[in-house]
Amino acid sequence: MALLEVERLTKFYGDSRALSDVTFKIKKGQFVAVIGPSGSGKTTLIRCINRLIDASDGSIRYDKEDILALKGAALRHARAKIGMIFQHYNLVYRLTVIENVLHGRLGYKSSIAGVLGMYTEEEKTKAVEVLQLLGLEDYVYRRCDQLSGGQKQRVGIARALVQDPRMILCDEPISSLDPSSAKIIMDYLRRIQKDLGITILVNLHQVDVAKRYAERILGFNAGHLVFDGPPSELNKKRIHEIYGTEAGELIID
Ligand SMILES: Nc1ncnc2c1ncn2[C@@H]1O[C@H](COP(=O)(O)OP(=O)(O)O)[C@@H](O)[C@H]1O
Ligand SMILES: [Mg+2]
Structure with a gap:
């Protein structure tokens, strides 16, 4: 049974198409990496799933609900069940660690209770x-x-976890980190998937990291899903289809 079903998803920004006819399903508990060059639509995909932006066409079902049709309280409730992790953390820096973590509960509260902490x-x-x-x-x-x-x-991960999410969406969570901090973060994401059974969908810049951690990889090029398979199938030819032939050998581990 799929936790997330994306069907023929299309997103336009004005006249320019950022996602074209994207279709895939993710089973509960999977660890999925999304790779592709800058501008290929990775962030747009995550933002459509979490309804931070509205899709132009297609459908997204999450936990049996039609995400694109939800409004008001129902939308807030569905979003509370999806954790988000960002490249630049999105914390309130003048607040303490625990205050930031508790912000993950805001989706479950009235706005008054939230404002009053x-x-x-x-x-x-x-x-x-x-x-x-x-x-x-x-x-x-x-x-x-x-x-x-x-x-x-x-x-950021703790804030996502207190939401009690079924799935966590991560938008380049390690792009601002040095290699050893990046490894620690990826190991925590893996542990969360394995021990808590939470589905992980993570946008990554690094092909080698995607291959090491994910059981399945989605590859995007110019808004099209051009690869969907296990790391073992991601050979040189497929990497070139995702990144373009000019990508050369640099990105291949
Ligand atoms: N808010 C926006 N307004 C207009 N165009 C955008 C906006 N956000 C992204 N785009 C465009 O959509 C395409 C996909 O961008 P994005 O999803 O950010 O890709 P990625 O995360 O893979 O780098 C790019 O061509 C980008 O320039
Ligand atoms: Mg991005």
């Missing part, structure tokens, strides 16, 4: 547990502007 004991306990899981137990009350990039991204 009213969280239940259960929510606070859960936030601390999640921070422990990510090795941040010593940073609970630290302001986020005092953290390293890798720690900031772990806060």
Whole structure:
């Protein structure tokens, strides 16, 4: 049974087409990497799934719901079940780690409770547990502007996890990190998938990282899905179809 079903998804920005007729399904618990050159539509795909932008055509079903038709409270509820992780973390830096993590609960609250920072004991306990899981137990009350990039991204993951998501969408989560912090983040994503059964869809710039972590890879070129298969099928020829022949040997591990 598919958790996410994307069918003939098309997105125009004005006259220019960012996604063309994209169709794929993702099963619950899969670890899927999305690769492709800059401008190929990776971010647009994630933003359509989470309804940060509206698709132009096609359909997206998530957990049996027609995402593109949802409005108001139903949309808020569906989005609460999808975690998001960003390249630049999207934290509020003057706030503490735990305050940022608790922001992940906002989708479940009235706006008044959210504005007043009213969280239940259960929510606070859960936030601390999640921070422990990510090795941040010593940073609970630290302001986020005092953290390293890798720690900031772990806060981003913690914020996604307190949402109790079935799926986490990650938009280039390691592009601002050095290689060792990047490995730590990817290892946490893998652990979240394996131990918690959460589906991971991650946009990546690095083909070698995608091959190492993902059980399935989606390759985009100019808004078209041109590859959908396991890492073992991603040979030189297929990489050239995704990145273009001028990509050369540099991107191949
Ligand atoms: N807000 C926007 N307005 C107009 N064009 C956009 C906007 N966002 C992205 N695009 C265009 O859509 C295409 C896909 O972009 P994007 O999804 O950001 O690709 P990627 O994440 O793979 O780099 C690109 O041609 C980009 O210039
Ligand atoms: Mg992008």
